[in-house]
Amino acid sequence: MSSLKSRLAEKIPQWRADVRSLLKEHADVVLGEATIGKALTGMRGLKSLVCDTSYLDPMEGIRFRGYTIPEVREALPKPSPESEAFPTGLWFLLLTGEMPTAEQVQELEQELRSRATVPSYVFAALDALPTDTHPMVQFSTAITAMSHGSKFSTAYASGLGKGDYWQPTLEDALDLVARLPVVAAYIYRRAYKGGQHIDANPELDWAANFAHMMGIDNVEYQDLMRLYLLLHIDHEGGNVSAHTSHVVSSALSDVYLSVAAGINGLAGPLHGLANQECLKWIKELMTHFDGQVPSEEQVRTYAWDTLNGRRVIPGFGHAVLRNTDPRYTAQRQYSLAKGMGEHPVVATVHRLFDVVPGVLKEHGKAKSPWPNVDAHSGALQVYYGVDQADFYTVLFGVSRAMGIAAQIIWDRAMGSSLERPKSMTVKMLQDAAGI
Numbered sequence: 001m002s003s004l005k006s007r008l009a010e011k012i013p014q015w016r017a018d019v020r021s022l023l024k025e026h027a028d029v030v031l032g033e034a035t036i037g038k039a040l041t042g043m044r045g046l047k048s049l050v051c052d053t054s055y056l057d058p059m060e061g062i063r064f065r066g067y068t069i070p071e072v073r074e075a076l077p078k079p080s081p082e083s084e085a086f087p088t089g090l091w092f093l094l095l096t097g098e099m100p101t102a103e104q105v106q107e108l109e110q111e112l113r114s115r116a117t118v119p120s121y122v123f124a125a126l127d128a129l130p131t132d133t134h135p136m137v138q139f140s141t142a143i144t145a146m147s148h149g150s151k152f153s154t155a156y157a158s159g160l161g162k163g164d165y166w167q168p169t170l171e172d173a174l175d176l177v178a179r180l181p182v183v184a185a186y187i188y189r190r191a192y193k194g195g196q197h198i199d200a201n202p203e204l205d206w207a208a209n210f211a212h213m214m215g216i217d218n219v220e221y222q223d224l225m226r227l228y229l230l231l232h233i234d235h236e237g238g239n240v241s242a243h244t245s246h247v248v249s250s251a252l253s254d255v256y257l258s259v260a261a262g263i264n265g266l267a268g269p270l271h272g273l274a275n276q277e278c279l280k281w282i283k284e285l286m287t288h289f290d291g292q293v294p295s296e297e298q299v300r301t302y303a304w305d306t307l308n309g310r311r312v313i314p315g316f317g318h319a320v321l322r323n324t325d326p327r328y329t330a331q332r333q334y335s336l337a338k339g340m341g342e343h344p345v346v347a348t349v350h351r352l353f354d355v356v357p358g359v360l361k362e363h364g365k366a367k368s369p370w371p372n373v374d375a376h377s378g379a380l381q382v383y384y385g386v387d388q389a390d391f392y393t394v395l396f397g398v399s400r401a402m403g404i405a406a407q408i409i410w411d412r413a414m415g416s417s418l419e420r421p422k423s424m425t426v427k428m429l430q431d432a433a434g435i
């Protein structure tokens, strides 16, 4: 048994006991209130989900199993002391709650390498789509198609007991995570490089191999890929993609179907697609001002034009965060440390940081005027020549699928219930309000 699986097998009985005891002895403890306001505003802030992999504090940002972003970047195993940490190590941490050793990460990397063969029917399904199909549609299609080989669904059909659901779910998750870079690189090469595909390099780690299969063998980009895939991995349970996958998975749909559902949510412009929208907005802004890095005044004018046109400024604001997203800060620091600040797109992103929050504050609508992860990620990709903005949400999705899969494994291990909240009619709300 791999050390990942054995750590889970050892820990799950205690986690189950903790959850059972909460349910048996404290089920009536009130966590928050469902009000008419919450029902009509997307349940914003309603405490009604459980997620152990990560927690999002409005001011501090994300913590992965209790660790901040700087802490995981420092403590997780790395290919070399100067490199970024292996995102697969963070997946181990999300799954088990334990900081992995270098040996455990190497074992997981090897496990993923051995599972990375994508069934030919997945490529056939992709090849049946027009090449200009949005990359997120292609990505979702490929993930859905892989459900054909789900080990969970086969085991479930054979009468698998509930206590063991997590085991074939872990198998499916390992297969899925192993294959995602192959699938995503296939989509990239198909969409933008004339379908000239590149084989995996077994010498490389999971993240670096993704960069290699995209066709970028620059070691700096491989390191950026590690950082990118680490930063986007998980953002607790209530965001659109994780929440959607959780609901679908609660019906015991397999990992592929559940993750694909979340990926479809990630493809929305208010969620993951904001990274695409942000780069497009920046390019339009720059084009508007002769392709130069715009001045502060020009950014202010353009931001106001966007707001007055009743559009959102992509990459700014957040449903939970009320401060600059530490995922943004990590990317900004990375760009400055690597001397990327002079690149016109990176410089424009930094100028937006100086201007847009002030504009959004003056506008007075957004509860948070600060940048989120999507405000910076595209500029780093452009720096290394990946300027196909339509592909950016696939990069996000490769990473986020890991966090979602970890959450699903936890749900299965805990025997989480079918998700079925109660809806009400507007008339019922009016009655409740005494109208």
Ligand code: CMX
Pocket (backbone or CB within 6 Å): 044, 239, 269, 270, 271, 272, 273, 274, 307, 311, 312, 313, 314, 315, 316, 317, 318, 319, 320, 365, 366, 367, 368, 372, 373, 374
């Ligand atoms: N530009 C313009 N208006 C904005 C805004 C922005 N960046 N952020 C919020 N607002 C507006 C909202 O549209 C809303 O307007 P209405 O009252 O007319 O509907 C008002 O401010 C209040 O919204 P909020 O409570 O602050 O924000 P929400 O929780 O409703 O939405 C989010 C959060 C992220 C969808 C919103 O800030 C937004 O649209 N941002 C731009 C898109 C973006 O960057 N999304 C990525 C988020 C991170 C991720 O999931 O990847």
